[in-house]
Amino acid sequence: MTAPGVGPRLLGARELVSLVVPRLGDGGLLIVSDFDGTLARIVMDPWGAAVIPEARRALRQLAGTPGVHVALLSGRTALDLASRARVGGAIYLGNHGVERGILARGGRAETMRIERDPELESYVEDAQLLADRVARDVSEPWMVVERKGPSVAFHFRAAPDLVAARDRVLEAVERADTSGRLVRFPGRRALEVRPPGAAAKRDALRLLIEELRPATTLVLGDDAADADAFMVLRELRDAAVTDGFAVAVHAHAEMPEPVAAAADVALASPAETARFLAGLARAIRAGRQAVTAPPRVTSSTAHARARASSPSSSGPSRPAT
């Protein structure tokens, strides 16, 4: 959809709602969203990230709507993701899809049952050991170690020099990971170390679409890992498996190149994402009411009818809604 070198079209929340709603049919809608930089503003401390309340409300409404599925897909663990989002009825695909849980409506994240690929269990000890060693080696205040079972992420987004910090963390990982079984994924603000063949967002999205078979799929994200998922959506759309949009969220000073290349449209910020989700929830609710509810009677026509059917009545009448 986007020509090479040209970013996706930046839309306002309302514009995107009006683009999406006419495409919704009866075949179900799947909304798959990243967390950091998409539903939560980017903050210096990864443990300080919080979902925008308007996005939470909208996702709760959407997850409770028949025919609509909500999935959160993030590098965070499923438990961390569910604890921060607290959207009941949603599917939580944590650690890029390695973990999966469904939070019951009104349920607590801590009690959510989480499934993990059993083949990755043999990497848990390696990852823990690596986390311990690198944390000891790089003990700067900017270093944040995120332990994720068979994976570990070393965050350095608060370091004064990102490039120097990344080199330092990478060197520490090389020294500590003597087995070399884990694969390094260096990013601009974090270095992730994962088992070979562990699920990535693209695999998680493909499986979810195969399972749920939605007529329409919306994928929202801000980073390179999300761009992989955008590409899967485009591929499945071309194959007429599902329709939908890949929505890039502009959360950083610059949109990563793979995101700009793979997205169909863009929203300006996580706050705009929240407005979009709220607008979508409202539009879907209104659409369903239009189909199922009796014709609306305005207050003045109701009064007129009440007067016509009961001329002697002078009491107030309530409009039927």
Ligand SMILES: [Mg+2]
């Ligand atoms: Mg993100």
